[in-house]
Amino acid sequence: MSRTPFVGGNFKCTGTASSLTSLVKGFNDSITGYPEVEVVIAPGTGYLGLVKAVAHRNIGISAQNCVPKSGAYTGEMSAEQVKDMGLPYVILGHSERRHVFRETDAEIAAKVKAALAQKLCVIFCVGEKLDEREANKTQEVCFHQMKAALTTIAPADWKNIVIAYEPVWAIGTGKVASPEQAQEATALIRSWLSDNINASVASSTRILYGGSVNAKNCADLWARRDIDGFLVGGASTKPEFSEIVKACVKPKAKL
Numbered sequence: 001m002s003r004t005p006f007v008g009g010n011f012k013c014t015g016t017a018s019s020l021t022s023l024v025k026g027f028n029d030s031i032t033g034y035p036e037v038e039v040v041i042a043p044g045t046g047y048l049g050l051v052k053a054v055a056h057r058n059i060g061i062s063a064q065n066c067v068p069k070s071g072a073y074t075g076e077m078s079a080e081q082v083k084d085m086g087l088p089y090v091i092l093g094h095s096e097r098r099h100v101f102r103e104t105d106a107e108i109a110a111k112v113k114a115a116l117a118q119k120l121c122v123i124f125c126v127g128e129k130l131d132e133r134e135a136n137k138t139q140e141v142c143f144h145q146m147k148a149a150l151t152t153i154a155p156a157d158w159k160n161i162v163i164a165y166e167p168v169w170a171i172g173t174g175k176v177a178s179p180e181q182a183q184e185a186t187a188l189i190r191s192w193l194s195d196n197i198n199a200s201v202a203s204s205t206r207i208l209y210g211g212s213v214n215a216k217n218c219a220d221l222w223a224r225r226d227i228d229g230f231l232v233g234g235a236s237t238k239p240e241f242s243e244i245v246k247a248c249v250k251p252k253a254k255l
Contacts, residue, residue, distance in 0.1 A: 065097060215244060
């Protein structure tokens with residue numbers, strides 16, 4: 001099955017009104033001519049409205065996080081509010097939420113459920129830490145994270161799931177998984193979907209790689225069969241993000 005390439009840019013907690021306006025205007029000129037790639041950018045919460053107003057209609061806007069419901073949750077943004085702002089996407093399960101903010105599997109699962117109830121597209125992140133990689137626990141960790149949040153998803157909601165494999169040891173470190181390592185992990189994720197959900201979901205779900213992706217390494221990663229795009233961190237706040245998008249226009253060789 002042909003899967004539409006997906007490139008997401010996670011700006012994290014960076015940028016100002018001036019810098020983000022300039023950045024996104026540049027993207028409007030450099031990446032909107034590639035309709036065959038689904039492009040999404042995720043600014044910090046305080047800049048969502050600004051970036052949404054500046055971005056070309058062909059660039060999707062994502063929240064970086066949400067909580068399951070509105071209420072007395074100071075400093076948070078609910079799935080309902082993400083939807084109300086006209087944002088189609090939300091990133092959930094990112095390693096910084098798991099390991100810096102100590103979000104549990106149960107908390108992430110509740111967020112996924114709430115986001116899907118609002119018909120948001122969930123960019124769901126999984127990935128292992130360095131000690132887990134060195135202990136050969138990549139499969140165990142990723143499978144556990146998926147089982148906790150994805151096994152109860154209704155069949156009709158799978159069209160709104162994109163999975164991002166982001167090895168924690170490669171995020172913001174300058175280290176990048178080799179194309180072989182990235183392919184092995186994304187193939188394992190696809191096999192888990194086939195074994196635990198069904199073959200159709202495994203075939204249709206887009207699986208991204210994230211972790212120090214840049215203009216120099218993206219082509220080799222993109223060439224791998226099971227990598228359907230990228231979730232980009234630091235490079236998404238630079239003009240080179242457009243080069244990553246362009247790399248995903250090239251048809252994959254039949255392997």
